[in-house]
Amino acid sequence: MTDDTPEEPHVFPVGRKPGEMLFCTMMLILGGLLIAAIGWQTTWLDGKRLAAQPRFWPTLSLCGVVLFAGLNWLSRRKVERTPGRWREAGIWLRSLEFVGWYLLYVWAIPVIGYLPATVTFCAGLTLRLGYRGKPIWAAIGFALFVVLFFKSAMNVKMPGGAIYQLAPEGLRYILLRYF
Structure with a gap:
């Protein structure tokens, strides 16, 4: 008798999760808007090193949000979609x-x-x-x-x-x- 179940756990899922692309898109838009607003929400101080600037760390973290949301979006866009995107979005809204x-x-x-x-x-x-x-x-x-x-x-x-x-x-x- 042969067992067809793999020994190793499957690390990368085969299909997209419901709402995954919606979440990536929302994070790309929100991150982009926040990066665009960083100029009038923070300041640049003359004579301070880059790491001491009030705008540096927020900008770096927002760039990380946009980068990783974009990479996730690019890596998952051709994967077969699992239905239930709007039901998942409804759960997010109910948590509000x-x-x-x-x-x-x-x-x-x-x-x-x-x-x-x-x-x-x-x-x-x-x-x-x-x-x-x-x-x-x-x-x-x-x-x-x-x-x-x-x-x-x-x-x-x-x-x-x-x-x-x-x-x-x-x-x-x-x-x-x-x-």
Whole structure:
């Protein structure tokens, strides 16, 4: 009996993955636009060496994005396409929901304060991901740890919530300082 399965793993896939060319094209366009904008987003300092220039490292990394996206695009363009490009793009777009969650969190901090916003954010994301029961309490515990660690232990300055102004004078100081 002969076994037709190869001994070595197949390193280079035979077909293109869904969305691979779309991703390469998007990276080429985005990288090219960012390189084009680098002139008015950064500066060139006279008398500084090349590696010390504020525009050098961002430009180098963006050139790497464009180069490797272009090489990937060129190496994969003649390979047989796997269907599902737009379904894959839909998955990418659905992940932007979590960017919205984060923006809502950042907006809520100056309004309701760092502690309530962080607890609500962690518990809300835990619920959104489908967890119930003990994981909710773990998320709340994590949020309390984060707030106490950053505000108390590391003394990170966060904006006080507008709602803290409604608290009595002594409690207001504690809320602004530690929570």
